[in-house]
Amino acid sequence: MSRAGREVRLASRPHGWPTPENFDLVKVSVPDPGPGQLLVRNVWMSVDPYMRGRMDDRRSYSPPYALGEVLDGGAIGEVVSSETDAFRPGDLVRHGKGWREYAVLDERAAQRVDQTVAPVSAYLGPLSGIGLTAYVGLLDVAALRPGEAVFVSAAAGAVGSLTGQIAKLKGAARVVGSAGSDEKVARLLDLGFDAAFNYRAQPVRRSLKEAAPEGIDVYFDNVGADHLEAAIACMRLNGRVAICGMISQYNATEPVPGPRNLSLAVSKRLTLRGFLLYDHLGRREQFVGEMSEWLRSGQIRYHETVVDGLENAPAAFLGLLRGENFGKMLVRL
Numbered sequence: 001m002s003r004a005g006r007e008v009r010l011a012s013r014p015h016g017w018p019t020p021e022n023f024d025l026v027k028v029s030v031p032d033p034g035p036g037q038l039l040v041r042n043v044w045m046s047v048d049p050y051m052r053g054r055m056d057d058r059r060s061y062s063p064p065y066a067l068g069e070v071l072d073g074g075a076i077g078e079v080v081s082s083e084t085d086a087f088r089p090g091d092l093v094r095h096g097k098g099w100r101e102y103a104v105l106d107e108r109a110a111q112r113v114d115q116t117v118a119p120v121s122a123y124l125g126p127l128s129g130i131g132l133t134a135y136v137g138l139l140d141v142a143a144l145r146p147g148e149a150v151f152v153s154a155a156a157g158a159v160g161s162l163t164g165q166i167a168k169l170k171g172a173a174r175v176v177g178s179a180g181s182d183e184k185v186a187r188l189l190d191l192g193f194d195a196a197f198n199y200r201a202q203p204v205r206r207s208l209k210e211a212a213p214e215g216i217d218v219y220f221d222n223v224g225a226d227h228l229e230a231a232i233a234c235m236r237l238n239g240r241v242a243i244c245g246m247i248s249q250y251n252a253t254e255p256v257p258g259p260r261n262l263s264l265a266v267s268k269r270l271t272l273r274g275f276l277l278y279d280h281l282g283r284r285e286q287f288v289g290e291m292s293e294w295l296r297s298g299q300i301r302y303h304e305t306v307v308d309g310l311e312n313a314p315a316a317f318l319g320l321l322r323g324e325n326f327g328k329m330l331v332r333l
């Protein structure tokens, strides 16, 4: 017996900043699961910056969302009915069909959630690709060594807040974070960052120099633009930049100029390296082991900003791009 549910579709493609009009909330009839499938009722879904790129009709590492079609993304669902022995009603699974209330999944597209480590929503945050991104970006791409100084931008966000804490746990001598408000700065200091600054208060370069007067060895870049330029200016010899994202330009309508001081990469022997978490999935087991331990022992704390209701998912996504989140932005369905 099929049931009614709602889903969010891409109504139109944005030019520049997305608006609520780019999304449509639609009532649909949900099919029954076939052999080897399960029906889940989504209880949590993730909104993430990369989804902005998928709203454009442009080739990238993730395919564009199709106009008029339901969006997708990370979600946690509770099994309602199952046509496979692998799952039973009541099981919680992580999967990629967010932005809808009900989803029919192939068995292999569902990953059981082990709720003994942390509350279920953590499987869209520190125990998900978000945490893995922070972990491999810092330890593998930037190759952080104990005693070094680290700068993290968008430090109050999901990836950034974990990156700073992992850096401390791995022996960084000084960890500096930037964020978009004084309130976020205070919360970063509470999380254990040695210094933090509000990037809106004065030029990033000046703030970074004050926060890390002896320079930085590693920059974990979530922002690009003035943050990247400031980091290059403050880098010590043999410094490394892990380029994780450049959120400051996701809504740009014109090509954005690169850092004006890139030639310093020569004299300072800098390494700038972009990365995607998909190339580092081999590190997942090690990461989950360590992160689970850090969460159990309270050595890593994580925050969530929760918005309720599928109808508010577009607002949650737009809020994420504007910086309305501290930690992971999530929608509870």
Ligand SMILES: NC(=O)c1ccc[n+]([C@@H]2O[C@H](COP(=O)([O-])OP(=O)(O)OC[C@H]3O[C@@H](n4cnc5c(N)ncnc54)[C@H](OP(=O)(O)O)[C@@H]3O)[C@@H](O)[C@H]2O)c1
Pocket: 048, 049, 050, 129, 130, 133, 154, 155, 156, 157, 158, 159, 160, 178, 179, 180, 181, 184, 222, 223, 243, 244, 245, 246, 247, 248, 249, 275, 276, 277, 278, 320, 321, 322, 323, 324, 325, 327, 328, 329
């Ligand atoms: N390479 C990968 O595989 C990979 C995987 C996951 C995520 N990422 C990237 O990692 C970064 C963080 O992602 P996330 O999921 O953790 O999101 P997030 O940091 O939780 O949320 C985005 C944050 O970006 C900040 N921001 C927005 N516009 C900005 C601007 N113009 N200048 C400075 N900060 C700005 C906002 O905080 P403020 O209030 O501080 O402005 C906002 O809270 C993004 O660049 C994302 O694309 C990359």
